[in-house]
Amino acid sequence: MTSKKKTNAEPSETVEEKSHPVTEESKPEVAKKEESTLVPEPTFEKSIASRIVSKFGTKTVIGFIKPNRIRINTKKEDILDVASYMRDELNFDHAESVSGVDYPESKEIEVVYHLGSYSDPQLAKQILTLATRLPREDVPNPGKDSTRMPSLRDIFYSVEFHERECFEMLGVYFDGHPDNRRLLLPEDWADIPPLRKDFRVKGR
Amino acid sequence: MTTQLPPGMQLERVDERIMTLNVGPQHPGSGHMRLIIKVDGDYIVSCDPDPGYVHRGEEKMAEYRNYIQNIPHLERPVIHDSCNILYPYCLAVEELLGIEVPERAKYIRVIASELNRCVYTLYWLSIYGIFLGHSTMFMWPMGDRELLIDLLEALSGARVTHAYFVPGGVRNDTPSNFEERCLRQVNYFEKRLKEYEDIFYQNPVLKQRTEGTGILSRMDAIRLGTTGSVLRSAGVDFDIRKKEPYDVYENLDFQSQVLKEGDSYARSRVPYLDMLESCRIIKDALKKMPKSGSVRTKLKPNPKGGNDEAYRRVESGRGALGMYVVSDNKIEPYRVKISVGSFRNMICMPYLLKGEKLGNMPAVYWSLNYWPVEADR
Numbered sequence: 001m002t003s004k005k006k007t008n009a010e011p012s013e014t015v016e017e018k019s020h021p022v023t024e025e026s027k028p029e030v031a032k033k034e035e036s037t038l039v040p041e042p043t044f045e046k047s048i049a050s051r052i053v054s055k056f057g058t059k060t061v062i063g064f065i066k067p068n069r070i071r072i073n074t075k076k077e078d079i080l081d082v083a084s085y086m087r088d089e090l091n092f093d094h095a096e097s098v099s100g101v102d103y104p105e106s107k108e109i110e111v112v113y114h115l116g117s118y119s120d121p122q123l124a125k126q127i128l129t130l131a132t133r134l135p136r137e138d139v140p141n142p143g144k145d146s147t148r149m150p151s152l153r154d155i156f157y158s159v160e161f162h163e164r165e166c167f168e169m170l171g172v173y174f175d176g177h178p179d180n181r182r183l184l185l186p187e188d189w190a191d192i193p194p195l196r197k198d199f200r201v202k203g204r
Numbered sequence: 205m206t207t208q209l210p211p212g213m214q215l216e217r218v219d220e221r222i223m224t225l226n227v228g229p230q231h232p233g234s235g236h237m238r239l240i241i242k243v244d245g246d247y248i249v250s251c252d253p254d255p256g257y258v259h260r261g262e263e264k265m266a267e268y269r270n271y272i273q274n275i276p277h278l279e280r281p282v283i284h285d286s287c288n289i290l291y292p293y294c295l296a297v298e299e300l301l302g303i304e305v306p307e308r309a310k311y312i313r314v315i316a317s318e319l320n321r322c323v324y325t326l327y328w329l330s331i332y333g334i335f336l337g338h339s340t341m342f343m344w345p346m347g348d349r350e351l352l353i354d355l356l357e358a359l360s361g362a363r364v365t366h367a368y369f370v371p372g373g374v375r376n377d378t379p380s381n382f383e384e385r386c387l388r389q390v391n392y393f394e395k396r397l398k399e400y401e402d403i404f405y406q407n408p409v410l411k412q413r414t415e416g417t418g419i420l421s422r423m424d425a426i427r428l429g430t431t432g433s434v435l436r437s438a439g440v441d442f443d444i445r446k447k448e449p450y451d452v453y454e455n456l457d458f459q460s461q462v463l464k465e466g467d468s469y470a471r472s473r474v475p476y477l478d479m480l481e482s483c484r485i486i487k488d489a490l491k492k493m494p495k496s497g498s499v500r501t502k503l504k505p506n507p508k509g510g511n512d513e514a515y516r517r518v519e520s521g522r523g524a525l526g527m528y529v530v531s532d533n534k535i536e537p538y539r540v541k542i543s544v545g546s547f548r549n550m551i552c553m554p555y556l557l558k559g560e561k562l563g564n565m566p567a568v569y570w571s572l573n574y575w576p577v578e579a580d581r
Contacts, residue, residue, distance in 0.1 A: 068448065069515065093426055093427070094426060094427070094428075094429030095429055096429070096517070096524065096526055096543055096548070097526055097528060097541060097543030099528050099539070099541035099543075101530055101538070101539045102539075112528070112541075114515055114526065114528065114543070118425075118426045118435070118440050118442050119426055124442065124447035124448065125447060125448045127515055127517075129515065156429070157427050157428055157429070157551075158427070158428050158429025158430075158548070158551060159429075160551055161547065161550060161551055162543075162547075165547075169263075182256075183254075183255065183256060184255060184256035184259040184580055184581075185256060185259070186256070187210075188210070194261065194264060195263060195264060199264075201261075201264060201265070201268060
């Protein structure tokens, strides 16, 4: 997941990009638009990622740095600290989506927060991906088993419904969420959480 | 006592001051969703949105189909805006598979998605009109919508479910007389939009019902993570087309539309202003579009995505629409998460409706530009 095949960058172009001081807000030249999308020079993204890593050290791992996208992996014990730092110091002020991804082979469920910023125009392009992995049990008992993590609702208010959806779809319980009810599924749903990989759609 | 009730049921004493109202899911005033509203006399004291009546498991279905088979069913959450909901999926898959899109296809995509934004917004506007008792505003947009649907039908062959965007470009080239026909109809449509302004937006009855109701402050709009017209009517200038331009939007001449009031009137006006901008974008794109060339990069059969992930977003008719596609080196995506504007804007219903009069509920609820089917996915 860490590797990214952006190696086909033309060397002349990268030198040119480095020669003048590139900031994120510098205007892209219209004539060279094609090249600039091909050649990523994520210096701004690197500076954000290095700020997070220098603050938290080994608690956070950089998943990848692509143009406009940063992924930070962390443990669930540290996610509240990391998320508050992202909100208070880095100005990411809302969550665009909360996705759960099921990995039955490694017995883990990954919860992925996509954070964005409305108030800081420099960060308008950026999506900061904050991911954490939780233990997964073969026989899920949503709300009562070990698949749980602290809710980020007090930090990012906008995750409220997203976390409710993640709870019903993957059985991830969010500690501290005020309203851990079903959202989209019917109240009498009696099967395992449907977005887990071992839930099979009938006929497939 | 309550433990013996079936799930989802609740008891209510007759002599209680607070009364519970279920608006929907069959109520015409709510669409396919339920609003559990508690009223004290005429005033709403709490509102609990209950979506899920049209949940179809699009995300689960996407895990069983390969990247190309996913195209026609992923547009089902919002068929009136089907180009815009396929757009982030195509962008994400292109990023995963490393596909370059031909220049002409990028312009065709922009034109199709702007036409589709108008088609969606006209449908929404007609519903908004009829729920505020303005039946002219129901008839006019429904009629004018047909003209734009005809254009999209000429492009893709289908009236609403176009399935026109594919990873690598668009499905087919434009018909021979498309450009002049498009220009003619968009010019006519722009003239019609000016008449909408006179009959609907300057109508004193509409203004009385919507101005000052359901005010969302700028700070709340940011904090709640709203998007699209809800966000931009609250004074936050955030249009994905401007902030993170995809395809050729950075070459085109348009403004993102922002109002500062944050009330229902502003929320209903921003999509209208967006339609005027869409006309500008379409005319500009028609001018700058390469007149010939390939419109689709051929894919290998059953392309595989590598061990990677992509999150791409576009500005749809209802705000930012993001797709998070995780691939694990198979022909099917490992996980597709659709983060839609309707779902993200749903969070402000309890905030806006609390303290409002019950009679203002449709004016506030429909101004959120909420599409229940899209929110449920």
